[in-house]
Amino acid sequence: MGRFVVRRIARGLIVIFGVTVVVFVVTRLIGDPVKVMLPLEATPGERAAFAHRLGLDRPILVQFVDYVGQVARGNFGNSLWQNRPALQIIWERLPLTLELVFSAMALAVLVAIPFGMIAALRPGSVLDRVMITLSLIGLSIPQFWLGLLLIVVFAVRLKVLPVAGSGGLSHLLLPMVTLALPAIGRISMVVRSSMIDELNQQYVQTARAKGLPRARVVGVHALRNASVPALTLSGWELIRALAGYAVIVEVVFSWPGLGSLAEDAIQRQDLILLQAIVFVVAIMVVLINVLIDVAYKLIDPRIQLT
């Protein structure tokens, strides 16, 4: 187990390294950071001075080695926009993003599992079809639009919830639902189809032949087996929310987390801050992946962690 975790983290480091390379190459080669970061009316002299200050006049490989060395020491440089360490800014915003993402995914799993299970009990029935249609609607609605509609209905018309920002549960509710809805659709579809598969397995027939109550056959025997793919997908949804959808939802609700910070960094062309955000997110993604793999082992004894 310990060795497995170490190996997984090592593999994760490769992913992080890959992400770093991509971000570095993209920002240095495809775009010209100087052009991106300085105003249009800057003089050539100012540009050269700026490039020199950031070390951009050195060969690209030297720059990269230097960058990796700095990052390894935990130094991501100063944000160009706020002129203070990028990591410091990120630490301030990170808790809010984690709060949003984890609460949304907890909601998604808690809703999706019973939803998918009930549908799987009678595949093809009216209830099942309604469930499928609702799930498809859920995963087809663009999140930015859903968020705006929710704001209009609950914050503007009904005035029961705040429009934007962060604070107590009342601020969390709308962005959480917005982030959770497509995940609910996707997870419940997977729970449904894997549940249908499991219910057709021979061991379920054995469990029924033992005279066990239906609740135990379905809710314990079949569900535990069906939860393996559900867990995979939920983990993947968590990662996707963290490294993508949170940006959209945070922007819509002005939720001051990492996502809206990334949006700000893009708007202000703060590439140093942006690089640091991507790096931090990549580390979290790798960690979550390791945790999911460990969770697998706890559910399924057949899995060999190597």
Add this chain to the structure above:
Amino acid sequence: MSLPSPHEVEEAQREEVLTSGRPYEVLRALRGSLRELVRDKAGLFGVLVVLALVFVAIFAPWLAPHDPSRQSLSDRLVPPFWESGGSFTHVLGTDNLGRDVLSRIIYGARVSLLVGLSVVLLAGVVGTTLGLISGYRGGRVDAWIMGAVDTQVAFPGLLLALVILSVVSPSATSIIIVLALNGWMVYARMARGVVLSVKEMPYVEAAEIVGCRPRRVVARHILPNLASPLLTLAILEFARIVLAEAALSFLGLGIQPPQVSWGLMVAEGRAYIFRAWWLVTFPGAAIAITVLGINLLASWLRVAADPQEREKRFAATARTGSVA
């Protein structure tokens, strides 16, 4: 038993039919089950939505009542016709620059279709080719390609796409390339899976023994088995791309004005959300209905192409039927 990677379960959901190796099943199903389609209202809805999208995109100049980019200061923020102050001149109202919302939605279909098709084609061709090579060659080539797939799959693309698009100047072309770079892996995985399952089949082994060239084996024996799962996958990916394009355009990193995109329309209407609800509602609804239609089409195809699924459906209706 080895660990499934995160992506695989999501793929497995699509794959119920994918690797079963039944050639031309989708096409056969299309021919055979038009009657069933009419009965399956959700599937019918999906087909109609997709047909409508294609129709509207192609004939936009003839269908749109106004020039989508013509501004008119006197006609700013006109509500839809059923609200007071609205009229049939602007059926779905106008935006803050007096542009006709309906016409802009009609033109927006073009961008969705263009981006969706281009990305699916680009990613599909690249991914499928790499997957075929990977599965057919095996060995070190396979290890390299699949290594690349795994590494890229391990990190979700939206954030990276944001970074790339923030550096290069955003446009339809750059968004297509970024989304294709982001989406080729699913095709590679699927193509490789099909190749591996088909390769072991006696008829393919027989073809190799009698000396068919590899290219011929792939073309005659493997591609047909790929047709049906590839089509279903491409349709699902299309839905995903339409959503992604809208999201990126909403964030200002995709389609740029004066071009029209539904996501961009929602972003532009956002500032007026309290005064002019229709600016956000209609383009957003266009995205939702389009994506829902494509998803319904895909799920109908999946059922239609799978005899077992059809059997299950039948059994479910037999339950309600009169059984002595």
Add this chain to the structure above:
Amino acid sequence: MSGEVTPAWKHLLEVEHLEVRFFTRRGEAQAVRDVSFTIDRGETLGLVGESGSGKSVTSLAVLGLIQLPGKITGGDVRWKGRSLLGQGGERYARSIRGKELAVVFQDPMTSLNPLFPIGTQIGEVLRYHMGMSKSQARTRTLELLDLVGISNPAQRIHQYPHEFSGGMRQRMLIAMALACEPELLIADEPTTALDVTIQAQILELLAELQERLEVAVLLISHDLGVVAQVCHRIAVMYAGKIVESGPAEEVFPRPGHPYTMGLMRSTPRLDLIQARLVGIDGAPPDLVRPPAGCPFHPRCPLAVEECLEEMPPLEAHGGGREVACWRAFTEAVGAEPGAGSTRG
């Protein structure tokens, strides 16, 4: 106990005119048609037939485990005189299932839940049906594993199914079935999925347990040899119908139905020197559109005009034997070993 109370019921299990259909897009498949039989205490009945003959469906129907697209469309199944079908019957069925009426399925590799330790899976029957505590269930589980010949049970109960071989798993399933000391054990092809050497061991175990625990057994098999070893009575199924039944020691030496004769010739036997194994020509009939008359007539070497027109009823032939054939006990010319179509 104050003297023997005569029970209100005659037979432990009564199956009467059972009819099971499967609803497919092609039409209704009549998987079981008008099947009747009884099993008494301590008795062993062998149900024999090819795959698709309806024998497994019959056992599932007895257990109340038929699921859509299948459905029991007629007849009755009674346990100790009380119906297991219909509204109240289903609840009754669940209360006896796993307790008085237990089953061992064909494939031990898939019949155990892969994610639970073996001890939990056996223990839950005891805890649910007998209301045992965790430690009581554990003690009893250890006994049971010992009974079915598993060494070192205290260690085994913590292991998972994938850590055992097929034969071991089948022993576990038998232990699970015997947990509540059932009165009838249904064994559905219990040895088919196992290696030949293991098959013999499992059969021996079943026979031994049957004698020791005086449990009635319904043994379902496509293999006449297996049935011959264990059973008092046999019933032969073809195309969803029982075509022949009777005491084993009568039927084996002198089969009355041409299908039974064919089955015997196609079964390798150790106690007979056979010139050749003879297969039965043709394929089992389509159950959606079964042939008119006797369902076996397209494959029957003895078929005459009558067989094409009318279904022969199951008729008594003395000595507890019943045969559904217009030409029962007729030895065909082509039925001699070596003649007819030969295979193998």
